[in-house]
Amino acid sequence: MTHRIAVIPGDGIGGEVVPAAIEVLEALDLGFEFVDGEAGDYVKEERGEALPQETYDLAAEADATLFGAAGETAADVILPLREAVDSFANVRPARAYPGVDAVKPATDLVFVRENTEGVYAGIEDDLTDDVTTLTRLITESASRRIAEFGFEYAEANGFSDVTVAHKANVMRKTDGRFLEACEAVAGEGDYEYDEALMDALAMHLIMHPEDYGVVICPNLAGDMLSDLAAGLVGGLGLLPSANIGPDNALFEPVHGSAPDIAGEGIANPAAMILSAAMMLDHMGYGGEATQVRDAVTAVLEDGPRTPDLGGDASTADVTEAVLDAL
Ligand code: ATP
Numbered sequence: 001m002t003h004r005i006a007v008i009p010g011d012g013i014g015g016e017v018v019p020a021a022i023e024v025l026e027a028l029d030l031g032f033e034f035v036d037g038e039a040g041d042y043v044k045e046e047r048g049e050a051l052p053q054e055t056y057d058l059a060a061e062a063d064a065t066l067f068g069a070a071g072e073t074a075a076d077v078i079l080p081l082r083e084a085v086d087s088f089a090n091v092r093p094a095r096a097y098p099g100v101d102a103v104k105p106a107t108d109l110v111f112v113r114e115n116t117e118g119v120y121a122g123i124e125d126d127l128t129d130d131v132t133t134l135t136r137l138i139t140e141s142a143s144r145r146i147a148e149f150g151f152e153y154a155e156a157n158g159f160s161d162v163t164v165a166h167k168a169n170v171m172r173k174t175d176g177r178f179l180e181a182c183e184a185v186a187g188e189g190d191y192e193y194d195e196a197l198m199d200a201l202a203m204h205l206i207m208h209p210e211d212y213g214v215v216i217c218p219n220l221a222g223d224m225l226s227d228l229a230a231g232l233v234g235g236l237g238l239l240p241s242a243n244i245g246p247d248n249a250l251f252e253p254v255h256g257s258a259p260d261i262a263g264e265g266i267a268n269p270a271a272m273i274l275s276a277a278m279m280l281d282h283m284g285y286g287g288e289a290t291q292v293r294d295a296v297t298a299v300l301e302d303g304p305r306t307p308d309l310g311g312d313a314s315t316a317d318v319t320e321a322v323l324d325a326l
């Protein structure tokens with residue numbers, strides 16, 4: 001069966017790193033059909049809207065989407081696109097690579113963040129001149145779904161530790177429910193299961209990131225803790241991410257359009273290529289995903305480097321080296 005992949009480079013370095021990832025995917029010869037879609041600042045200038053309906057539909061109907069970045073229009077583009085794929089899980093690996101400066105070189109963990117509710121449900125009210133409230137929405141169904149996804153992810157990717165971040169000592173009902181859902185799913189696999197208070201976890205992650213594998217988080221905790229861990233491995237140019245829906249998904253680097261270096265041909269393509277590897281994993285091409293990650297790892301260790309990693313190589317040089325390593 002041919003897989004249809006929506007390809008949406010967007011603005012700035014998106015237009016430089018997405019083609020690099022496509023080159024790598026094409027080298028694997030898996031018979032993917034790539035369909036281009038337009039979105040971002042340049043589209044808004046030309047047509048008055050940053051995300052045309054046809055691009056939204058393309059992502060909604062594709063088997064998977066590769067997205068680069070959007071500049072000023074980021075919120076108008078990426079939020080609807082994540083909704084187009086009905087994304088309930090945000091997956092963000094933070095891994096240190098040999099040869100790349102990292103605060104904690106032993107870091108190799110993955111955040112699985114609930115992506116639909118919690119304090120992001122948008123339930124805020126001004127009650128009086130003095131009082132404003134925020135409702136934190138936690139459902140059994142969404143908690144169960146993220147827990148199942150997280151534990152399956154740990155199993156499929158060989159992680160031996162699964163930790164659930166929570167604050168159920170304070171948010172007894174909401175995080176109590178979240179924890180219960182995780183506990184109901186835990187214990188069926190080949191991993192050690194742990195629960196951690198999110199504040200203490202923040203400290204422990206900085207001191208001993210090597211103690212953790214998959215970390216399942218409610219929405220806001222996942223947002224903050226995954227950024228914290230990103231700081232441990234250093235280098236925005238290295239961090240991939242996935243937005244997973246029930247039968248569709250979108251893969252994008254954590255970095256944005258990097259207008260300061262756009263057009264110079266020196267963007268680090270690693271985060272985008274690693275995002276493509278996550279797509280391969282998700283689509284059942286685990287062997288190929290590992291090949292791509294190994295190739296990127298080898299190049300990071302002793303291949304050409306872009307300026308963000310202290311080298312003077314171009315995007316094309318690094319992509320070429322990854323293709324050679326493949
Ligand atoms: P945006 O508004 O699109 O997020 P930004 O100005 O926040 O743009 P980011 O893309 O978030 O820029 O990048 C922040 C910094 O990291 C910039 O200096 C950028 O050049 C650098 N950077 C980000 N991604 C890469 C990459 N792939 N290769 C090299 N440098 C990068």
Ligand code: MG
Nearest residue numbers: 255256257258
């Ligand atoms: Mg940014």
